[in-house]
Amino acid sequence: MGSADFILMINLLVAGLLAAAFMAIAVYDTGRVSARWLAFSYLLGMAYFAIEFSIPAFADARLPVVAAFAVFLGATIAFNGGLAHKYGVRPPWSPMLCFLVVASVAVYLVQDLPRHSLTRMMAYQLPYAVMQFAALGIVLTSRQRLARLDHLLALVLGASAVQFASKPLIAGALGGWGANPQAYVQTSYALVSQSLGTVFGLALALLALAVLVRDVLDEATSKSETDALSRLFNRGGFERHADLAMRDAVRRGVPVALVIADLDYFKRINDSYGHASGDRVIETFAGFLREAAAEHHVAGRIGGEEFAIILPGTNLAAARLFAEGARNAFGALPIEGLPADHRCSASFGVAELATDEGFADLLRRADAALYEAKNAGRDCVRVSGALRRRQAPTVFNGKG
Missing domain, CATH: 3.30.70.270 (Reverse transcriptase/Diguanylate cyclase domain)
Structure with missing residues (x-):
């Protein structure tokens, strides 16, 4: 097992743990829709890593590559839906789902382009950047008062979007992402890309988890400090x-x-x-x-x-x-x-x-x-x- 394979396995396990953490919040507070969408996002993340790990077993990897892309983009859309529910913004489901379809078709169409084609790499990475920028917009357009933790989440979302947009350049600098999909996990770019994904994915998950836990604690404190009859502070x-x-x-x-x-x-x-x-x-x-x-x-x-x-x-x-x-x-x-x-x-x-x-x-x-x-x-x-x-x-x- 190569280094990139090992990181893929770690990412799959981490995504599972994060999905369980968000699901625990959803079970604790059944009215917190955002936690359910975030849990679903990381379940899709698990599916993405599983598909990526299985790609070398396919003789023709075009369909699993497109499937992996669509599943991961779907995970970012579910993440955005969770953020929208958390920050009181109407989830832009229709635009995001249309974008998912268009981007998946584009990735399928560029499969016949040379592996080192910048167009092919950009078709694969830029949609992720767009979804991360959309998540940033959801946080910043919220009518809720944003605290430092929310601003930090917005900052990491912006940085994550930039790293997705820069991955085609990183791939070019590191010699490409392999002669074929089966060789991807053996490349230096795969190691760097998966490592960056781990860092940003974990940072975003922990910040989103911290925001939800903060809200749960704030609401519990508010209930303990509120008089039920008058709805004023006790x-x-x-x-x-x-x-x-x-x-x-x-x-x-x-x-x-x-x-x-x-x-x-x-x-x-x-x-x-x-x-x-x-x-x-x-x-x-x-x-x-x-x-x-x-x-x-x-x-x-x-x-x-x-x-x-x-x-x-x-x-x-x-x-x-x-x-x-x-x-x-x-x-x-x-x-x-x-x-x-x-x-x-x-x-x-x-x-x-x-x-x-x-x-x-x-x-x-x-x-x-x-x-x-x-x-x-x-x-x-x-x-x-x-x-x-x-x-x-x-x-x-x-x-x-």
């Missing part, structure tokens, strides 16, 4: 994300404020109208909070009927206006399941982060301000006394 999730938002605001030198709200007489609503009505009150307030919050705000349900929202880039005066606007708007909302003339209200406590203060201190002061609002008769806004010396002490009270 207390643990809120405290973690709010602390990160606060630290980012401090690093950028902008103010940050915290608003805490508590639904008034919530137990009375449950006792009078039932827990289903109470749940609808929570859902209504949470939905209003989600709509009122900007993208950089962090909102959460931190207790049974208690909510909080941290406002980076907002000072105490603006946060107080936000809370007063929320109080007025929520008080005007009709709620399904409650009498038509019944209106719910909420009390609010507001605090702005002070110098050398941590998130726990900010939370404590906002909670103290909320306690003042509850003691003042509810349905009102109170601000933390710690900053009243620096800002106007005006208090908004919905009761007049």
Whole structure:
């Protein structure tokens, strides 16, 4: 067995392991279509390597050569389909499948050209480069926010496309790819080509696998940090994300404020109208909070009927206006399941982060301000006394 044969065998085994890894993700998360397509891609990769390995056994290798080409190009198309599902891009199945047919016919037609013909080599390698560039386009045109790992995947896709496009030149520099298909595996070019394929194929597979695993972990974390009823962060999730938002605001030198709200007489609503009505009150307030919050705000349900929202880039005066606007708007909302003339209200406590203060201190002061609002008769806004010396002490009270 020559060196190229050995690499072909290694590639076949690696492709099988990668297919199993992607399939494991697909089984773990049955809704992750991208994992199924990526698993299928590497199953086709196994078939390609098996055909390549068997080519020396054929007296006339034209059909197995075309078959190997079509199967590997099909693997790149399946890979692109997986990426498209992952990055929320509509898979361009029709163009890719038409390209597969046209490219396979072209490879069949150039079989009678001399082995060292540049046209023949380009017909074989350029379609792979086109599919890798298509994969690069899928990643870069995604509407999802790309992280460093996604940019690295895009970079390797571009490099892989370039190496496919350059293989005809590499073959020429290394003396060609053999006098016939049976001799291919004994050439220096076969060793280099299969080695490059191993490096890029493994790099792309590991990056795609890392991206999927990252998404699975992110979704698991998100579920563990999300309150099922309100669909806001639960207390643990809120405290973690709010602390990160606060630290980012401090690093950028902008103010940050915290608003805490508590639904008034919530137990009375449950006792009078039932827990289903109470749940609808929570859902209504949470939905209003989600709509009122900007993208950089962090909102959460931190207790049974208690909510909080941290406002980076907002000072105490603006946060107080936000809370007063929320109080007025929520008080005007009709709620399904409650009498038509019944209106719910909420009390609010507001605090702005002070110098050398941590998130726990900010939370404590906002909670103290909320306690003042509850003691003042509810349905009102109170601000933390710690900053009243620096800002106007005006208090908004919905009761007049």
